[in-house]
Amino acid sequence: MKKFTQFIAGAICPSCSEQDSIAIHKDDDEIFCAKCGYKEFRPGSKKDSKKEAIIKAINVVDIKDFNKIKK
Incomplete structure (x- = not known):
């Protein structure tokens, strides 16, 4: 079975x-680098949806929260 891969x-x-x-x-939910071969497995918890687990894995920040941190 072929895995679905998405670049971030x-x-x-x-x-x-x-x-x-x-x-x-x-x-x-395996994260990997296409350049150096780095791999990391980051499964989401049962409380988290798959999308939320991916967002946490790549440290996506809401722009409103970023502006608060920046000040």
Whole structure:
């Protein structure tokens, strides 16, 4: 069975620091870097939906919250 892969725009690899090289396998929530081969498995908890788990995995911040932090 072929895995569905989606690249995460703007994500930076924690291993090689390349931007736009991080992708996620939607089927099993495996995050990987297409440049250096870094892999990480980040399953969501039962309380979290799959979308929320992905957002937490890539540290997406609401712009309103970002502006509060920035000040």
